[in-house]
Amino acid sequence: xxxxxxxxxxxxxxxxxxxxxxxxxxxxxxxxxxxxxxxxxxxxxxxxxxxxxxxxxxxxxxxxxxxxxxxxxxxxxxxxxxxxxxxxxxxxxxxxxxxxxxxxxxxxxxxxxxxxxxxxxxxxxxxxxxxxxxxxxxxxxxxxxxxxxxxxxxx
Amino acid sequence: xxxxxxxxxxxxxxxxxxxxxxxxxxxxxxxxxxxxxxxxxxxxxxxxxxxxxxxxxxxxxxxxxxxxxxxxxxxxxxxxxxxxxxxxxxxxxxxxxxxxxxxxxxxxxxxxxxxxxxxxxxxxxxxxxxxxxxxxxxxxxxxxxxxxxxxxxxxxxxxxxxxxxxxxxxxxxxxxxxxxxxxxxxxxxxxxxxxxxxxxxxxxxxxxxxxxxxxxxxxxxxxxxxxxxxxxxxxxxxxxxxxxx
Numbered sequence: 001x002x003x004x005x006x007x008x009x010x011x012x013x014x015x016x017x018x019x020x021x022x023x024x025x026x027x028x029x030x031x032x033x034x035x036x037x038x039x040x041x042x043x044x045x046x047x048x049x050x051x052x053x054x055x056x057x058x059x060x061x062x063x064x065x066x067x068x069x070x071x072x073x074x075x076x077x078x079x080x081x082x083x084x085x086x087x088x089x090x091x092x093x094x095x096x097x098x099x100x101x102x103x104x105x106x107x108x109x110x111x112x113x114x115x116x117x118x119x120x121x122x123x124x125x126x127x128x129x130x131x132x133x134x135x136x137x138x139x140x141x142x143x144x145x146x147x148x149x150x151x152x153x154x155x
Numbered sequence: 156x157x158x159x160x161x162x163x164x165x166x167x168x169x170x171x172x173x174x175x176x177x178x179x180x181x182x183x184x185x186x187x188x189x190x191x192x193x194x195x196x197x198x199x200x201x202x203x204x205x206x207x208x209x210x211x212x213x214x215x216x217x218x219x220x221x222x223x224x225x226x227x228x229x230x231x232x233x234x235x236x237x238x239x240x241x242x243x244x245x246x247x248x249x250x251x252x253x254x255x256x257x258x259x260x261x262x263x264x265x266x267x268x269x270x271x272x273x274x275x276x277x278x279x280x281x282x283x284x285x286x287x288x289x290x291x292x293x294x295x296x297x298x299x300x301x302x303x304x305x306x307x308x309x310x311x312x313x314x315x316x317x318x319x320x321x322x323x324x325x326x327x328x329x330x331x332x333x334x335x336x337x338x339x340x341x342x343x344x345x346x347x348x349x350x351x352x353x354x355x356x357x358x359x360x361x362x363x364x365x366x367x368x369x370x371x372x373x374x375x376x377x378x379x380x381x382x383x384x385x386x387x388x389x390x391x392x393x394x395x396x397x398x399x400x
Contacts, residue, residue: 065257067391076257131257132393140396 018090024101026082033100035064035077038107038122046109046120053115063109065131070139071115075107106131108138118142204269204369209282213373216320220370222269222280222362223381224328225292229335229343237331238266238274245295246345247331250307251281252289258389260291260307269369277328278365287392288315289384292331292353294345311350313381314390322373325362327355327380355381 038060045051045059056073057063063073081103087096104125112118119142125134205213205220212218225247227235237247250260267281268274281288291310296303315326331353335343359378366376 063388065391066388067254067393069392069395074257130255131259132253132255132391135254135257135391136393136396 019088021085021087023085024082025085027080029079029081029103031080031100033078033080033102035075036061037077037079037105038075043107043120043122046117048117048119051117053111053117056109056117060107067135067139070135071111071113071118072135072139073109073111074135075109076104078102078104106134108135110139110142203267205282213282213322216285216322218282218284219317219321219324220280220366220373221283221288221315221317221324221326222278222365222376223290223326224358224361225277225279225331226328227277227331227333227345229333229345232332233343235335235343235345236275237277238268238279248293248295249279250291250293250310252291252312252389253283254286254391254393258287258289258391260289260310260312262304262307269365273365273369283317285317285319285321285392287390288317289313289389290315290381292329292348294333294347297344297346311348311353312384313355314384315381316379316392318377318379321377321379323366323370323376325359325366325376325378328358329381330354330356353383355383 042060046056053073060075064076065074066072067074079102080100082101084099084101085096086099088094105122106125107120107122109120110118121138123134123138125131129137209218213220225237227237227247229235235246238245240246245266249263249266251263252258252260263281266279268279290313291307292313293306293310313329317324331348333348334346336346338344357378357380359376362378363376366373
């Protein structure tokens with residue numbers, strides 16, 4: 001009899017209990033979520049002091065972003081680096097799902113005043129850094145460390 | 156001469172203080188729903204002129220007021236007021252992309268209006284530093300937040316250029332049309348915008364009159380009509396950073 005009385009009390013006590021599960025699972029970077037990845041062959045084509053803006057456009061296509069003051073082209077693409085399995089429950093309801101964990105790549109190419117390729121680099125946009133901050137940081141380090149035409153570019 | 160307090164007087168005072176504290180707590184609790192509502196409404200939209208700080212930035216050419224007008228129609232050319240409720244998710248929502256976002260529009264937090272009258276006639280404004288911006292226009296929210304934010308990706312976009320040293324910029328009148336759904340009690344709500352039928356016209360004279368009425372000290376308005384952006388590179392403009400040491 002006491003046990004029977006105890007069950008509704010127990011159920012009521014369980015009601016406010018909520019649960020949340022987040023399980024990140026890393027994957028290979030095979031799946032492209034957005035944009036068009038730049039290939040190794042295209043990167044090999046980028047030779048500082050030799051290639052021009054027009055040649056780069058012809059080979060890699062139109063850039064996604066152009067920063068006019070910095071003579072900079074940017075090519076963006078996003079790949080999947082993992083999946084996040086999530087589940088949340090509370091009371092009588094629950095929900096679950098799967099979410100891609102993205103990794104944002106940006107190929108940055110800077111030209112000089114004569115539209116010759118000066119420097120390029122494939123970078124990953126950090127999760128908590130804005131796109132603008134990434135561009136400004138890259139350009140300012142370029143101004144500091146690399147005299148014109150001296151950078152062979154890196155991937 | 157110091158008055159001596161008897162124990163009974165002390166207890167009475169303590170009891171009085173406790174009661175006073177309780178009364179205040181109850182009063183605050185009673186007021187809190189009203190305060191929450193006021194905060195919600197005030198935080199949603201800013202119907203008013205730019206702040207003193209913004210005006211200072213405008214006077215030295217750091218920022219500009221970008222004014223635009225929105226005119227909407229829904230099926231059968233019925234007029235549809237774009238900013239009827241002055242809320243974030245009003246009858247029309249905006250996303251704005253800037254240098255910081257790589258041109259990718261992010262949902263605008265606040266809608267700003269020079270006056271309630273100008274709001275009802277479809278005028279809204281942004282205060283922006285010089286540069287290039289991408290304005291996405293999409294219908295009001297009727298789904299969960301993440302689905303709604305994803306709908307920004309496919310929203311029609313316009314490029315807005317804020318010229319150097321401009322104080323007042325008129326970016327054009329945007330004519331939108333789309334589908335709508337009937338609301339439960341009265342009226343209709345926009346479901347989708349037909350991007351291919353959207354046009355921009357020049358109501359420069361109306362913009363000039365509005366600025367002359369509300370911001371006469373800021374001088375002449377510059378016209379920089381927004382351009383439709385349909386693919387192609389995103390152009391960004393921002394001064395170069397100083398080289399790091």
